[in-house]
Amino acid sequence: AQSVSQHNHHVILSEAASLELGCNYSYGGTVNLFWYVQYPGQHLQLLLKYFSGDPLVKGIKGFEAEFIKSKFSFNLRKPSVQWSDTAEYFCAVTASGGSYIPTFGRGTSLIVHP
Amino acid sequence: EAGVAQSPRYKIIEKRQSVAFWCNPISGHATLYWYQQILGQGPKLLIQFQNNGVVDDSQLPKDRFSAERLKGVDSTLKIQPAKLEDSAVYLCASSHPLFSDTQYFGPGTRLTVL
Numbered sequence: 001a002q003s004v005s006q007h008n009h010h011v012i013l014s015e016a017a018s019l020e021l022g023c024n025y026s027y028g029g030t031v032n033l034f035w036y037v038q039y040p041g042q043h044l045q046l047l048l049k050y051f052s053g054d055p056l057v058k059g060i061k062g063f064e065a066e067f068i069k070s071k072f073s074f075n076l077r078k079p080s081v082q083w084s085d086t087a088e089y090f091c092a093v094t095a096s097g098g099s100y101i102p103t104f105g106r107g108t109s110l111i112v113h114p
Numbered sequence: 115e116a117g118v119a120q121s122p123r124y125k126i127i128e129k130r131q132s133v134a135f136w137c138n139p140i141s142g143h144a145t146l147y148w149y150q151q152i153l154g155q156g157p158k159l160l161i162q163f164q165n166n167g168v169v170d171d172s173q174l175p176k177d178r179f180s181a182e183r184l185k186g187v188d189s190t191l192k193i194q195p196a197k198l199e200d201s202a203v204y205l206c207a208s209s210h211p212l213f214s215d216t217q218y219f220g221p222g223t224r225l226t227v228l
Contacts, residue, residue: 004156004168032215043117043207045218051215063166090156101147101170104156 001055002027002093006105013081014113021076023065023091030096033074035065038088038102047089050074051096061085083114116140118220120206126226131193135223138187139208145169147217149183149205157205162193163189193225201227 005025013019025031035047048059055067065076074091088109092102119138125132139146144165145185149157160179162170166186168175178197193200203224207217 016162036219041223044207047120049216075196093157094215100209101159101162102217106155 002095002103004093004103006089006091006092006107007106008108008109010109010111011063012015012111012113015083016068016080019076019078019081019085019110021089021091021110023076023105025074025091025093026094027072027095032066032094032096033065034092034094034102035059035063036092038090039084040086044090047076055095057098073100079096081110081112083112086112089097118206118208118218119206120220120223122223122228123221123224124224126228127196128228129198131196131206132192133196133225134190134192135204135206135225137189137206139189139206140218141208142210143208143218144186144211145208145209145214146183146189147209148189149207151203151205151222153202160191160204196225198227198228201225 005024007022015091033050036044036045048057050057050067058064063078068106090107091105094102121136146163148160152156160174161181161184166183181191203222205222206220209217
């Protein structure tokens with residue numbers, strides 16, 4: 001079974017700062033990787049996903065993530081955050097070719113000060 | 115396109131009482147999921163339906179939790195009797211049969227058991 005670790009539980013940044021949220025997974029086979037975001041009072045929504053191909057994936061709102069297979073990592077990045085990026089961010093993994101049930105990390109709470 | 119609908123949004127009950135949650139998925143989405151998200155953790159799958167059949171209910175506490183999707187569209191999740199540790203947000207998600215890897219989440223029902 002797969003597992004996901006998000007090491008940063010709480011991150012506080014000022015606007016225009018750069019962001020990197022760590023995500024490591026544990027699984028012996030090929031995986032699909034996801035980042036979900038939950039803005040205050042809103043539902044969980046997909047930010048970006050990686051299935052295959054270019055390991056640098058670009059998502060909505062200027063976010064990107066890089067899959068590094070050798071490190072079992074899928075870190076989320078944004079060069080300059082905005083106040084509106086304040087949200088909970090969840091990394092998730094599914095096993096390729098198997099069930100599409102994602103295993104989620106515990107989430108990272110990001111607060112961006114204006 | 116309308117999103118996944120859930121009701122109620124909030125529910126407060128006392129332990130040993132029963133409670134039911136309702137979910138209406140996106141039209142045409144054959145697969146429906148119920149997740150439990152305890153505060154400070156990522157969502158955890160409780161049950162997955164494909165049309166009106168159960169695909170995976172291995173993590174559903176069947177002594178107190180039940181779920182049904184009788185007509186293959188909307189679904190209900192019931193807890194009877196509730197325990198204090200059932201306090202959580204219950205998320206419903208759905209996915210299209212051609213794009214099973216991407217789930218769309220509803221706003222969730224926040225349950226507080228006193």
